[in-house]
Amino acid sequence: MTPSAPGRISELRLRRIFDSRGNPTVEAEIWTDRGERARAGAPSGASRGVHEVMAFPEGGVEVALERFRARVKDQFVGQVLGDQTAFDTALREADGSPDLSTLGGNTTTALSLAYALVTARAQGLPLWRSLAGGTHDPPVFPALAGNVLNGGVHAMGGPDIQEFIVLAEAPEISWAVEGMVAVHREVGRRLRERFPQAALGRGDEGGWVSPLGNLETLELLVSACQTIQDRGLRAGLSLRPGLDLAASEFFREGRYVYREQTLDREGQIGFVQELTDRFGLVFVEDPLDQEDFEGFAQLTAQVGRGGRTWVVGDDLYTTDPGRVARGMEMASTNAVLLKVNQVGTLTETRRVVERAEAAGAWTVCSHRSGETPDPWLAHLPLAFGSRGLKTGVLGGERMAKLNELVRLRSRES
Secondary structure, three states, X not given: OOOOOOOEEEEEEEEEEXXXXXXXXXXXXXXXXXXXXXXXXXXXXXXOOOOOOOOOOOOOHHHHHHHHHXXXXXXXXXXXXXXXXXXXXXXXXXXXOOOOOOOOHHHHHHHHHHHHHHHHHHHOOOHHHHHOOOOOOOOOOOEEEEEEEEOHHHOOOOOOOOEEEEEEEOOOHHHHHHHHHHHHHHHHHHHHHHOOOOOOOEOOOOOEEOOOOHHHHHHXXXXXXXXXXXXXXXOOOEEEEXXXXXXXXXXEOOEEEOOOOEEOHHHHHHHHHHHHHXXXXXXXXXXXXXXXHHHHHHHHHHHOHHHOOEEEEOOOXXXXXXXXXXXXXXXXXXXEEEOHHHHOOHHHHHHHHHHHHHOOOEEEEEOOOEOOOOOHHHHHHHHHOOOEEEOOXXXXXXXXXXXXXXXXXXXXX
């Protein structure tokens, strides 16, 4: 039952933990005077847009912990629960810098999410319903985007393209999870068959590291999706290919430098359009450099009409409301990736959602390559009405999000 009066914060803590790559990050924990408690860890990215806030201050996690104790720990004790915007605004003020370089975006992310979670506990609601204002409307579950093969900075020795993705949709969310796993296994089977003597491994996000080039790797993904689709694994299951090119990672002096070719802007747009048409790509993330709003708009006009292909901005936007506003005005993309720790709070993430929605664009909530086992990410697409959720396919830290979606779907049945 919802309390007759809101509780108050009685204690805040911040501790050093480790992400899925073994790198240090932070976890926040908040208690109330009514006995509710919630904690949230912040993930970390390897492929980082230049416009993201600072993950940690200079000096790293230990400096973040010291500044939390000096600037935040006692400030919020006694505050009444329930106003996420006020809490997040106060976090920003406690940091006092435009890029969160005082406390670090991971610190504010962990605290923002812990506050949202403890508020939801106090309300007796799941996180997504609390963030959505206590709505009684049934949730709309997102399409799932999982990395089946990794390259770029997520894998040593793999293709230039960072992620080869399967986009899975089904009447039941657990069927979509099954479909992604089946494609991942089919790709692994084919790689072992083709390279019986190779030491095959997986990248940071659980995708296979292919010894093949970009086109051969994409052909492998497309064929595996079709094979699982043809098997009729589940009624209504759709498995379609996509890419996260992370093009800024191989953009050098105005050119896109692949191992197999070097392209100027027009060549890159033509190349991505060719891949989209030839392989039926439905999800194309960061196909151009993170400063090229105009080039994105040209590509979106060619392949994104009617939502045929999701042209997704990640490094282009870095979940920054101002950059998203610019991109929406220029029609640079028809979809926006959301990563809370790129901007530092849930409140600013929600502003991005509102600007995307106002322009008729979709949003896609996303994990990071260095994840924690926290399940909170699974709640965000339900709270924000996002069209997609990007989680990876395998790995305990990835499955934690997918299993939470399954639980939420069961709860709504």
